[in-house]
Amino acid sequence: MSPAKSGSNRRGQQRRRPRRKDWSARNFTASNAGVANGLDGGVLLSTTLLVSLGVVMSYSATAPLALETPLPPLFVDHLGGLGLGLIGAGVCTTLSLRFWRAAVFPLWALGIGLLIATAFAGVEVNGAQRWLAIPGTAFQFQPVEGVKIATVLAVALVASKTDGAREIGSRQTLASIGLALPPVLLLAAQPDLGNAVLLSGIVALILFVAGAPWRLLLPTGAIAIAGASAFIASKPYALRRVSGFIDPWKDASDSGFQLIQSFVAFGNGGLYGAGVGNGLQKLHYLPEVHTDFVLALVAEELGLVGVLLVLGAFAALLVAGTRIARSAPNRFGLLLALGLTCLLTLPALVNAGVVMGVLPTKGLTLPFISYGRTSLVICLATAGMLVGITRNNWGLGSKPASTPAGDRTWR
Numbered sequence: 001m002s003p004a005k006s007g008s009n010r011r012g013q014q015r016r017r018p019r020r021k022d023w024s025a026r027n028f029t030a031s032n033a034g035v036a037n038g039l040d041g042g043v044l045l046s047t048t049l050l051v052s053l054g055v056v057m058s059y060s061a062t063a064p065l066a067l068e069t070p071l072p073p074l075f076v077d078h079l080g081g082l083g084l085g086l087i088g089a090g091v092c093t094t095l096s097l098r099f100w101r102a103a104v105f106p107l108w109a110l111g112i113g114l115l116i117a118t119a120f121a122g123v124e125v126n127g128a129q130r131w132l133a134i135p136g137t138a139f140q141f142q143p144v145e146g147v148k149i150a151t152v153l154a155v156a157l158v159a160s161k162t163d164g165a166r167e168i169g170s171r172q173t174l175a176s177i178g179l180a181l182p183p184v185l186l187l188a189a190q191p192d193l194g195n196a197v198l199l200s201g202i203v204a205l206i207l208f209v210a211g212a213p214w215r216l217l218l219p220t221g222a223i224a225i226a227g228a229s230a231f232i233a234s235k236p237y238a239l240r241r242v243s244g245f246i247d248p249w250k251d252a253s254d255s256g257f258q259l260i261q262s263f264v265a266f267g268n269g270g271l272y273g274a275g276v277g278n279g280l281q282k283l284h285y286l287p288e289v290h291t292d293f294v295l296a297l298v299a300e301e302l303g304l305v306g307v308l309l310v311l312g313a314f315a316a317l318l319v320a321g322t323r324i325a326r327s328a329p330n331r332f333g334l335l336l337a338l339g340l341t342c343l344l345t346l347p348a349l350v351n352a353g354v355v356m357g358v359l360p361t362k363g364l365t366l367p368f369i370s371y372g373r374t375s376l377v378i379c380l381a382t383a384g385m386l387v388g389i390t391r392n393n394w395g396l397g398s399k400p401a402s403t404p405a406g407d408r409t410w411r
Contacts, residue, residue: 042320061290081373085380092384152339167211194362273303
């Protein structure tokens with residue numbers, strides 16, 4: 001056989017040889033069918049639906065609190081938060097993973113600094129010091145909302161460093177836990193056990209997906225559960241919440257009052273609801289109906305259909321976020337998208353469980369729908385970051401940004 005013919009056969013064999021699948025950005029275009037023009041339709045549609053419902057429910061819930069004005073002040077605040085959130089979301093869609101990689105530790109340090117400032121100079125509301133006022137203005141915000149994003153960014157970055165291995169080692173795992181521990185402890189001291197537990201759970205999920213060793217995850221989880229249990233046992237108000245959850249009718253006028261009124265709202269709503277604006281429980285029967293228990297208002301005025309619409313939108317957001325994570329160009333993008341998706345969907349799951357009596361009261365708002373400027377701004381910015389992970393890597397006709405060696409695959 002001639003050398004030329006032999007070389008031709010070898011080239012043919014090379015062409016027929018199955019190629020090792022590469023998880024780099026350039027090979028994900030076909031798998032990103034849910035994206036048009038760089039924008040993920042699942043995130044955009046579900047977020048738009050939830051924000052629209054939030055505007056309607058916010059007006060319905062706050063109108064009885066200010067009958068003398070055509071536009072309730074709390075509703076105007078909600079619209080202001082929506083405007084700021086849309087601007088933030090638009091900016092975040094344009095920022096690349098390279099930008100977030102560079103901004104991780106400055107944002108984390110800023111978040112810790114704000115939590116420390118809240119501990120010393122925060123505004124106390126209902127026995128919890130969670131708010132920070134901007135000097136010289138009447139504007140107040142909750143640093144915890146931004147701190148959760150900053151912590152997810154930091155943990156995702158550290159957990160993405162595998163030194164070429166498939167899973168992270170003990171050093172990266174301990175470093176990630178070390179980054180999550182300060183905000184969790186500062187949140188618990190406010191006290192804000194709900195967000196402390198939520199952040200701990202999201203960090204644990206990120207480390208699990210990153211392949212952290214079980215010998216470190218299990219003891220850390222056990223310590224966290226023991227700490228949360230000790231916290232609840234030492235706080236009388238927390239114990240009342242647990243007892244009100246276990247048997248709300250035992251103390252129907254105190255610890256079980258809010259949950260029982262939520263049940264009444266669900267019962268009044270039936271299948272199709274009483275109609276927007278026609279709910280009765282918001283007339284000073286159900287406390288915090290415009291914040292933590294807004295889903296009960298949805299149930300009363302829009303019925304089971306409205307509740308399923310809300311839960312379905314969050315389920316669609318979860319699917320879309322998972323798709324973005326699977327299509328990420330590197331491990332950092334994967335873990336970041338996973339954490340951001342959890343930040344938007346896990347609070348909704350917990351909030352729904354609380355309102356329906358499946359979980360004890362946690363004080364977590366329903367993303368996009370509950371009243372709260374800080375929460376709305378950060379939720380929209382989080383959605384923008386999710387879209388940005390897709391927009392800056394797919395569908396724009398630009399070459400994906402290069403990534404450091406050892407971080408081009410998420411395996």
